[in-house]
Amino acid sequence: MTQAGDIGSGGRRPVLTVHDLSVQVATDAGAKTVLDGLSFDLMPGETLALAGESGSGKSMTALAIMGLLPKPMARISGGSIRLGETDLTALGDSGYRRIRSARVAMIFQEPMTSLNPLMTVQRQITEVLLEHGACSRREAPARALRLLRNVRLTEPERRLSQYPHELSGGMRQRVMIAMALACDPEVLIADEPTTALDVTVQAEILDLIRTLQAEHGTAVLMITHDMGVVAEMADRVIVLRQGRQEEGAPVRELFARPRTDYTRTLLAAVPRLGTAPDRPVPSQAKKIVEVDDLSVRFNIASGLLNRTVARVHAVEGVSFHIREGETLALVGESGCGKSTIGKALLGLVPWEGSIRIDGVQTRGRSRPAMRPVLRDIQMVFQDPGASLDARMNVGDQVVEPMRVHGLASGSELVDRAEWLFRRVGLSPDMLSRYPHEFSGGQRQRVCIARALSLSPKVIIADESVSALDVSVQAQVLELLQELQEQDGLSYLFISHDMAVIEQVADRVVVMRLGQVMEDGPRDAVLRRPQHPYTKRLLAAVPVPDPTRQRSAIPDFAGVEMDSPVFPVGAAPFRVDLQDLGQGHRVARAETPRP
Amino acid sequence: MNAALDPVVGPATRPRRSGAREVLRQLMRRPRAAFGMVIIAAMFLAALFAPWLMPADPFEQSFDGLDLMGGPLPPGGVYVLGTDLLGRDLASRLILGTRTSLIIGVLANGIAVLLGAGVGITAGYFGGWTATILMRFTDLMMAFPALLLAIVLAAIFQPSLLIVALVIAMVNWVQMSRVIYTETRSLTEREFIQVQRSIGSGPIRILFRHLLPHLLPSIIVFGTLGISTTVLLEATLSYLGVGVQPPMPSWGNIIFENQTYFSTAPWLVFFPGLLIVLLALAFNLVGDALRDILDPTLQGRH
Numbered sequence: 001m002t003q004a005g006d007i008g009s010g011g012r013r014p015v016l017t018v019h020d021l022s023v024q025v026a027t028d029a030g031a032k033t034v035l036d037g038l039s040f041d042l043m044p045g046e047t048l049a050l051a052g053e054s055g056s057g058k059s060m061t062a063l064a065i066m067g068l069l070p071k072p073m074a075r076i077s078g079g080s081i082r083l084g085e086t087d088l089t090a091l092g093d094s095g096y097r098r099i100r101s102a103r104v105a106m107i108f109q110e111p112m113t114s115l116n117p118l119m120t121v122q123r124q125i126t127e128v129l130l131e132h133g134a135c136s137r138r139e140a141p142a143r144a145l146r147l148l149r150n151v152r153l154t155e156p157e158r159r160l161s162q163y164p165h166e167l168s169g170g171m172r173q174r175v176m177i178a179m180a181l182a183c184d185p186e187v188l189i190a191d192e193p194t195t196a197l198d199v200t201v202q203a204e205i206l207d208l209i210r211t212l213q214a215e216h217g218t219a220v221l222m223i224t225h226d227m228g229v230v231a232e233m234a235d236r237v238i239v240l241r242q243g244r245q246e247e248g249a250p251v252r253e254l255f256a257r258p259r260t261d262y263t264r265t266l267l268a269a270v271p272r273l274g275t276a277p278d279r280p281v282p283s284q285a286k287k288i289v290e291v292d293d294l295s296v297r298f299n300i301a302s303g304l305l306n307r308t309v310a311r312v313h314a315v316e317g318v319s320f321h322i323r324e325g326e327t328l329a330l331v332g333e334s335g336c337g338k339s340t341i342g343k344a345l346l347g348l349v350p351w352e353g354s355i356r357i358d359g360v361q362t363r364g365r366s367r368p369a370m371r372p373v374l375r376d377i378q379m380v381f382q383d384p385g386a387s388l389d390a391r392m393n394v395g396d397q398v399v400e401p402m403r404v405h406g407l408a409s410g411s412e413l414v415d416r417a418e419w420l421f422r423r424v425g426l427s428p429d430m431l432s433r434y435p436h437e438f439s440g441g442q443r444q445r446v447c448i449a450r451a452l453s454l455s456p457k458v459i460i461a462d463e464s465v466s467a468l469d470v471s472v473q474a475q476v477l478e479l480l481q482e483l484q485e486q487d488g489l490s491y492l493f494i495s496h497d498m499a500v501i502e503q504v505a506d507r508v509v510v511m512r513l514g515q516v517m518e519d520g521p522r523d524a525v526l527r528r529p530q531h532p533y534t535k536r537l538l539a540a541v542p543v544p545d546p547t548r549q550r551s552a553i554p555d556f557a558g559v560e561m562d563s564p565v566f567p568v569g570a571a572p573f574r575v576d577l578q579d580l581g582q583g584h585r586v587a588r589a590e591t592p593r594p
Numbered sequence: 595m596n597a598a599l600d601p602v603v604g605p606a607t608r609p610r611r612s613g614a615r616e617v618l619r620q621l622m623r624r625p626r627a628a629f630g631m632v633i634i635a636a637m638f639l640a641a642l643f644a645p646w647l648m649p650a651d652p653f654e655q656s657f658d659g660l661d662l663m664g665g666p667l668p669p670g671g672v673y674v675l676g677t678d679l680l681g682r683d684l685a686s687r688l689i690l691g692t693r694t695s696l697i698i699g700v701l702a703n704g705i706a707v708l709l710g711a712g713v714g715i716t717a718g719y720f721g722g723w724t725a726t727i728l729m730r731f732t733d734l735m736m737a738f739p740a741l742l743l744a745i746v747l748a749a750i751f752q753p754s755l756l757i758v759a760l761v762i763a764m765v766n767w768v769q770m771s772r773v774i775y776t777e778t779r780s781l782t783e784r785e786f787i788q789v790q791r792s793i794g795s796g797p798i799r800i801l802f803r804h805l806l807p808h809l810l811p812s813i814i815v816f817g818t819l820g821i822s823t824t825v826l827l828e829a830t831l832s833y834l835g836v837g838v839q840p841p842m843p844s845w846g847n848i849i850f851e852n853q854t855y856f857s858t859a860p861w862l863v864f865f866p867g868l869l870i871v872l873l874a875l876a877f878n879l880v881g882d883a884l885r886d887i888l889d890p891t892l893q894g895r896h
Contacts, residue, residue, distance in 0.1 A: 389808075
């Protein structure tokens with residue numbers, strides 16, 4: 001194993017030196033080493049990426065440096081962390097308080113939970129400034145404003161008096177960055193800073209971090225699972241696996257010539273936009289799902305009498321169909337209504353319009369009346385951990401749909417469970433286990449087995465691989481593909497990830513604010529996008545190749561209009577789709593203002 | 595694909611628990627829970643066989659039971675635990691009182707748990723108007739002074755053990771229903787319940803097979819904590835004359851009858867107090883263990 005610290009240090013002194021760091025976590029089975037002998041140097045102005053899958057110890061490293069390891073469960077069991085001349089491992093709580101924010105700052109994955117919901121943006125920022133005596137109380141508001149300008153937040157004066165819930169995810173992350181940089185730290189640790197954000201916002205935040213880093217000369221320790229982000233941001237990379245350094249190299253070298261098998265597998269598993277194999281031309285098979293002019297609106301009630309004051313137009317006049325054996329992808333950013341469409345198909349939300357599943361109209365059906373329809377359409381949710389009942393063994397859960405629909409009983413259920421488990425690549429001996437005994441990928445297999453138990457014709461996969469590590473993601477996608485080939489299943493594949501969609505989709509529907517912006521065959525939409533929004537989404541996808549520069553993200557008219565909430569009586573402008581031939585349709589270019 | 599990254603085949607499964615017998619076996623394997631089980635069993639036996647276990651007549655007011663000054667006798671001697679102000683044998687009264695206190699503790703608390711959990715789950719799962727009506731009613735009950743309610747109810751009906759138990763249950767279910775309501779609300783939003791809806795499961799299956807197992811820990815904790823408050827509430831009611839009627843003893847009313855003599859005859863308060871503490875402790879110990887045993891994520895550890 002090479003010491004990453006040996007590479008690329010041009011005689012300057014590192015700001016942060018981690019030497020032979022080990023972290024242990026207490027478990028019932030005794031101490032478990034979650035980080036084992038990690039060493040690296042971080043140079044001023046440099047970006048070092050710690051990349052790895054879940055359980056690799058990358059977040060533990062960040063917490064250890066920040067002195068935030070959860071006590072008393074986790075502790076540093078060996079090695080040293082030096083920040084300049086200060087030995088951080090020897091610091092107590094009060095010593096650490098002077099270091100955090102002032103010399104080492106951290107931004108977290110979820111900006112909503114890292115900000116105090118009861119404090120205005122101004123108070124949160126000035127608190128950091130005053131805590132470290134960066135300026136006087138009188139100067140603080142002006143300093144806060146300057147910081148918000150620095151992170152390119154729109155309307156910074158107004159933002160100061162706002163609360164976190166009034167800001168979008170991207171704005172919150174900008175505020176977090178402003179707070180982290182308030183005292184001009186030497187080191188910025190960014191722990192998955194863009195994982196919870198939409199791709200276009202991710203691209204903006206990454207740009208911002210890079211710009212600020214160039215301006216201030218901050219050293220950045222970037223912790224991420226996303227090799228695209230690594231390629232885009234890092235100067236050097238350390239690949240972690242199960243708490244050990246697997247490989248450390250400058251970023252170009254790592255991507256060009258990975259030395260270990262693990263890194264090779266990891267890089268191979270990353271879906272790359274534009275590399276997916278061709279798919280056969282969409283067939284003319286039977287339409288199994290027909291959605292016509294679907295609208296879903298939620299009322300926002302308020303006041304004493306609970307009167308409806310506004311409506312969320314989550315889905316507005318959407319039409320599409322899915323043919324037998326075909327995969328239709330719904331793509332869009334958070335809040336675009338793609339998941340709501342999935343729920344409408346299952347009758348989980350009230351909707352208007354027309355939905356036919358295998359020819360059966362489902363409008364106006366009560367939940368009991370929906371039951372026969374549900375035999376044909378099932379769903380696999382995003383988070384396999386949350387969608388399994390932790391208190392029921394997986395065998396019972398897999399065949400539960402059959403029980404509910406009265407399709408089998410007794411030993412037949414056991415046979416069926418075993419068969420389903422084999423189909424999704426799990427061993428039938430594991431049927432009597434509970435969900436927590438499985439890995440994330442295995443749990444998603446269990447969920448797929450459950451969705452298959454009714455032998456449905458359509459499966460809705462709602463961000464079904466988004467929560468999985470890339471290598472596992474690839475395996476699950478492969479399984480879905482296999483099942484499709486064997487059974488002629490149709491999929492409605494809901495995702496925000498363009499690269500994944502390219503792998504699986506026959507046709508793509510791009511949505512924004514509840515309406516279709518562009519749809520058509522995969523190659524037409526992804527390789528010859530017509531709508532500026534589609535272009536923007538595609539341009540924002542990080543490229544897992546450090547030698548290629550991501551192109552700038554194009555803006556388009558109406559980009560600032562970002563809320564599907566309208567007062568009662570008002571409705572969003574319905575975009576009009578223009579047919580470009582071969583089923584490729586695009587919303588007319590000029591997006592009018594309401 | 596690299597199978598090592600996501601091992602598909604794991605080690606052979608180990609045998610699983612099933613049924614009440616297995617739960618009992620696990621309870622007895624944990625020392626603290628076993629201790630609790632023994633105490634509960636002993637108290638039940640004492641209540642069941644009280645007539646044969648009592649050393650003397652618990653109602654007989656005997657001059658032998660009083661000292662020369664007419665005061666109660668301390669523990670030791672003929673009367674093992676001493677006598678009360680009327681010269682009755684304390685040990686016998688406590689043994690007979692076990693019946694009252696256990697019936698009240700288990701019955702009243704049981705009704706309160708069932709009612710509270712039932713209302714909470716129903717309101718939490720169905721939401722909407724059902725929740726509004728049920729929870730406003732719960733708020734109303736909460737705002738009403740519990741003791742006053744108990745006195746009114748007990749005054750309307752003829753005081754009897756069953757009525758006292760019902761009255762106490764009527765007062766105690768409210769907190770439980772609040773807690774369970776909130777918890778059900780958040781569980782209902784969770785994805786695995788959404789999954790059930792997408793499968794087509796009906797409300798009965800969702801409530802009993804999926805929500806209830808997740809609510810059980812709270813129900814158990816609140817249920818076991820409720821035992822001691824219930825026993826004490828019964829004592830308060832007895833003290834106010836609307837509880838268990840004298841001369842029928844209960845642990846609670848023995849304490850209240852004698853509390854003013856605490857400094858001169860401390861045993862009259864100490865022994866029944868000790869029994870109440872033991873009862874509550876025993877249920878808490880068993881409840882804690884039960885909560886862990888029923889949690890599959892904690893299997894094989896303790």
